[in-house]
Amino acid sequence: MSSVNGAVPTTIIVAGLALAGYALLMTALNRRMSVILLGALGVLEILLLVEVGIIVAKLAGGTHPASLPTLIGYLIAMPLVPVAAGFWGLLERTRWGPAVIAVAGLVAAVLMVRLHQIWPIIHV
Amino acid sequence: MSEPAASSEPAARADSTRTGPGRLLVAVYGLFALSASARAAVQIATKFGHAPVAYVLSAFAAAVYILATVTLAVGSPVARRIAIVSCSVELAGVLAVGTWSLADPATFPDATVWSGYGSGYGFVPLVLPVFGLLWLRRWTRRARASTG
Numbered sequence: 001m002s003s004v005n006g007a008v009p010t011t012i013i014v015a016g017l018a019l020a021g022y023a024l025l026m027t028a029l030n031r032r033m034s035v036i037l038l039g040a041l042g043v044l045e046i047l048l049l050v051e052v053g054i055i056v057a058k059l060a061g062g063t064h065p066a067s068l069p070t071l072i073g074y075l076i077a078m079p080l081v082p083v084a085a086g087f088w089g090l091l092e093r094t095r096w097g098p099a100v101i102a103v104a105g106l107v108a109a110v111l112m113v114r115l116h117q118i119w120p121i122i123h124v
Numbered sequence: 125m126s127e128p129a130a131s132s133e134p135a136a137r138a139d140s141t142r143t144g145p146g147r148l149l150v151a152v153y154g155l156f157a158l159s160a161s162a163r164a165a166v167q168i169a170t171k172f173g174h175a176p177v178a179y180v181l182s183a184f185a186a187a188v189y190i191l192a193t194v195t196l197a198v199g200s201p202v203a204r205r206i207a208i209v210s211c212s213v214e215l216a217g218v219l220a221v222g223t224w225s226l227a228d229p230a231t232f233p234d235a236t237v238w239s240g241y242g243s244g245y246g247f248v249p250l251v252l253p254v255f256g257l258l259w260l261r262r263w264t265r266r267a268r269a270s271t272g
Contacts, residue, residue: 067166067170069166069169069170070163070166073162073166077158077159077162084154085151088147088150088151088154089147091147092143092144092147094143094144094147096143096144096145096146096147096148097147099145099147099148100147100148100151103148103151103152103155107155
């Protein structure tokens, strides 16, 4: 039941790194927050929510990882990352707004790797 | 459409340690405050006897990160002073615990944020307090220049 679902985490890693790269470029070019960045952040949020749904479905299927509390912590924290970054980045009217978004992209990618470490049936 | 900021200089004048580059700093500090405290909470609640020293240090690190995040985000003169102390403690902590974890791995069967100088977190825990202190020093100087 598991290996099919590797596509979503992989997509999140690619999307997160792409977002981080684009956001850092905007910082380097001294640009402020843009609609494009917010849209990309929204896409990342949707992907993360899909991944949360997939994991919850796996948990509902009866299996669970060695450290269930850690996984639940991740399920709660994951969807908050783009929201918090968007909020905090929008408060900033300089190049450092996109820099905050870059962090969110990197964190999303790292979270996928950590998820796999917490529960190896979540493929990357 | 995004347009270039009017000027890269203090045009978008930073009015607190939470603005400008501080926005990024507070974001990363907040991230570590959250992940360190969640990790410490899970470790202490579920398996404290397994590695008590490591878990107490995890909790201490979490407290330091929370304090640094809040004080950098507040940015008042008093908060800046507390932030300098917490960033210094953090730097000392990551150096001390990093060395300790390498010298005496038996005490650390499970990792803390600061084990191996933060190697499990891409060494960000080692770099973060340095940037924090540099950023705070700029503010201390600016405050001194405006009062003296």
